[in-house]
Amino acid sequence: MNPSNPNPQTFQELILRLQTFWAERGCVLQQPYDIEVGAGTMAPETFLRVLGPKPYKVAYVQPSRRPADGRYGENPNRLFKHLQLQVILKPPPENVQELYLESLGAMGIDLRQHDIKFEEDNWESPTLGAWGIGWQVMLDGQEITQFTYFQQCGGLDLNPISAELTYGLERIAAFLQDVDSIYDIVWAREPGTGKVTTYGDVRLADELQFSVYNFEMADVEKTWKHFELCEQECKTLLEKHAELRKQKNSGDGVARDQKRFPVLAAYDLCLKCSHLFNILDARGAISVTERVGVIARVRALAVGIAKAWVEQQGSEPASAIDESEPAKKHKSAGLAPVAL
Amino acid sequence: MPDFLLEIGCEEIPARMIASAQQELQRRVGDLLNRERLAASGEVTSFETPRRLAVLASGVPAAQPDLSEQLTGPAVSVAFKDGQPTPAAHAFAKKAGVDVAMLERTTTPKGDYLSAKVTRKGRSATQILTELLPKEIASIYWSKSMYWHKPNERFVRPVRWLVAMMDDQVVPLEFAGVQAGSESRGHRVLANRAVPITHAGAPYVDALRNANVLDREAREQQIRKALDSATRSVAGARWREDKALLDTVVNLTEWPSVVLGNFGAEFLALPEEVLVTVMRDHQKYFAVEHAAGNLLPHFLAVLNTDSDPHGLIRHGNERVLRARFNDARFFWQTDQKHPLRERVTWLKQVTFQKDLGNYYEKTRRVQRICSWLSEEIRQSGRAIRPGVIHKAACLAKTDLTTEMVKEFTELQGIVGGLYARVQQLDRDMPDSTRTLIADVIYDHYKPESMEDSVPRAIEGAVLSIADKADTIAGMFALGLQPTGSKDPFALRRQANGIIRILAEHKLLVKISSLFAFAREAYRESPAEQKFSRQVDSDSALRNFFRERLEFYLRDGFGFAYDVVNAVLSAGSDDVVDAVARAEAVRAVLEMPEFQAIAAACKRMRNILRQADEKKIKPAQQFESLPESAEEEKSLAAFLEQTAPKVEALRKQKEYREALLSLSTAREPVDRFFDKVMVMVDDERIRSNRLALLQTLLKEFSTIADFSEIVIEGQKRSSS
Structure with missing residues (x-):
């Protein structure tokens, strides 16, 4: 300077x-x-x-x-x-x-x-x-x-x-x-x-x-396998969390289970997926047609974790915020392809 | 009468949005004052910077005038029973705010009614503005807005202060949790403090000037002057005028100044397009050129501060530009390791659109459309080189795989052209052919705006049309046509481009055939599986292009809207032809004969429509009957004589001559309508006359539908 x-x-x-x-x-x-x-x-x-x-x-x-x-x-x-x-x-x-x-x-x-x-x-x-x-x-x-x-x-x-x-x-x-x-x-x-x-x-x-x-050297097949394993485990966790939610009103035991549920671990798995995707991408192993789909898979995990986290924090259930009127409006404003 | 001031203090508003938001705010404030009977007797002006949108209105009444009103109440027969007021009378008296005894009576054709004269006290401007302005502020349109306070309160960026005053009094309005006061703020760095505003009007502008904040116009002047004086230090140099860039920097600054920086002359070996894009689009610098137009190794940066006393700003900007240019040079060198011809198959890895496949597939389709177009054009007698187009189409999209375009996306096409110019495209290809191919690639996104030029060579025109037609055909087939303000793929701009290229290169290509072929190029591709079966894309395309052509004839050529309607009603499939017909119509329209013919055409169309509504059919063909009137026969004779002549001229596209021959119809037509009644009771005569009108109208409408011409107001505007 x-x-x-x-x-x-x-x-x-x-x-x-x-x-x-x-x-x-x-x-x-x-x-x-x-x-x-x-x-x-x-x-x-x-x-x-x-x-x-x-x-x-x-x-x-x-x-x-x-x-x-x-x-x-x-x-x-x-x-x-x-x-x-x-x-x-x-x-x-x-x-x-x-x-x-x-x-x-x-x-x-x-x-x-x-x-x-x-x-x-x-x-x-x-x-x-x-x-x-x-x-x-x-x-x-x-x-x-x-x-x-x-x-x-x-x-x-x-x-x-x-x-x-x-x-x-x-x-x-x-x-x-x-x-x-x-x-x-x-x-x-x-x-x-x-x-x-x-x-x-x-x-x-x-x-x-x-x-x-x-x-040059990242093993494409193994990296894919890592990706799938992490994704699978993250999904399993999210499914288990969803089951917990269904039993919502049946006592203190559930509240305790909710509190100790490893949403944070699920997020770590999601982060790993994201990084493994980036390696595969750099390696040129993801075709154009696949790309969008893989991004959507990682996003699905992130969105599921966000909802679970909000719920675990004991605040408003996610859907109540998600469906409010202004939300819809800028979802379209935000995600539509925009020619700037 | 007092002056009014509203200032919305905001975090930095995106430069591209300021002008339109300001206009809208000014209009909204003006409309509100008019609507509320507070119209300003003086001017309503605006003041805007990245951090504020302000409106100043001078001579705003302190209050609405009182309004006196005559209220009508219930009928006297209902309001009084036996001379005593009923509840209806009491209710009306209450509404009017007077005693029952004070109510008056009004006699109307329907009987006697109670009435009362009431005076509504005008409300104060302060009250009204406090109540209604926040809604106007909230209604300003932003292409992208946000919330920060409450989810339902949106603006382009957080609003941090508001000034609202009538003369020296605060108008206590509130928006998004911010209470209006009389304190503005100065320049972020040069006068980072509260700025008390003592009075609406000129004192506001003066207070801001003292706090290093200038209005738009003053900033523009200051920038122009500073650019001039900074450039003067380089002998024989001038700064390259760039209105869009100037608008941007005006909207990025509150108190602008300019520094002149330098870059190493060795970078001038890079193409000018690359250097200018880096400077203009990425750094917002003005380029400096020699009087002859060639770039000089200097740039001009517009600052949002008053000076650069230690040269640090200049040094920093030079550093950034050097890094950018180094990148560009690195990309250029890296890209040459794989010439464009090697990159064609790489396009399989680049998505064009998710349902329409990749750019390799697009390339193949565009090549097919090009071959067909070239053949059409060759057959119309024009010289064209299909081989050049084929090669250019093959390479046109390959620059999407280059580092240069990945970094500077706005240079797509241009980079391909620049690379083609320096690479070997084929063995034994003459230099002149390679240069032409390079130009065709270079131009193939043109025209990118109404102001941009069309491709230079006819070969470039063909590639550009084919590329755009492929995109439009695919998108429409997917059901992704533009709607309202949404046109994410810029299909309107591309259609405008096709129309302008056809018109300016005078290419006789029918739009319907072009799109039939563009659609055909998708046949049996995977993309075709994705095409929507619900939408009728052919008719959607037809309407879309008619609308684009209408826009082009009106905004591009300045034809009056009725001339455009008349011409397009007679056909909108051939752009060159539509332009020629519009020119012919405009040329003859001032003749009194055509004003009369337009009136007659309207009349004929109405008669035929009414007949049709009543299910009355014209005869197959007009024949001269014993009962036929003299005027009828002579009109028929005229038609028989003139029609072939007009038709022959029309075929030769001598539209003006054709119309002049038609103009002689005025006299027989006028006589016919003066003397002859069409809708007579006798069925035979009637249908015979309808047949004559139908034929006549058809003859008149081959070049333009004259019934669309607006007759009243003889003077038509040409803009």
């Missing part, structure tokens, strides 16, 4: 500063979720927490894996796995945009010296049955954050809605450190010696090896 600054903040300092900023504003600092996800949105701290009426504030770094985006570590701007700093504010405070701008200050960006714009960019994830309205935040022509007001998740209308701030950490760091390649980002600088560890030192092998695996 500032060519005259010889020691700009390191990658890890950037993360620390952002985390401190949001912790000071009441967010729970969660740790990265330990299953492969394509985006911070898919971690249960977002996907499940935004459902139902309970207010929640959380921030966490989420490594996000997108097998098809891998470039063997050869492209200076593209990664198989990048880091997002994800913030969920449920419900969004009235000054959520101002808070966000303050967080840029916390990273050392003086807005008086820069050009900031909020440009329309709505977000949609067909796999999660989720979508929202928002912007990409542009700093001096660079997209640094995706800012989304969630409207629907797991096929359910949200009430209250949540604001999701997704900081693209590599882009921001490359910008702050004024480097042209992500791999040149200074990840850490040893106090005293000033010894530098770069992003490339930490992650290059990752990028190369996983590109090789995802594009």
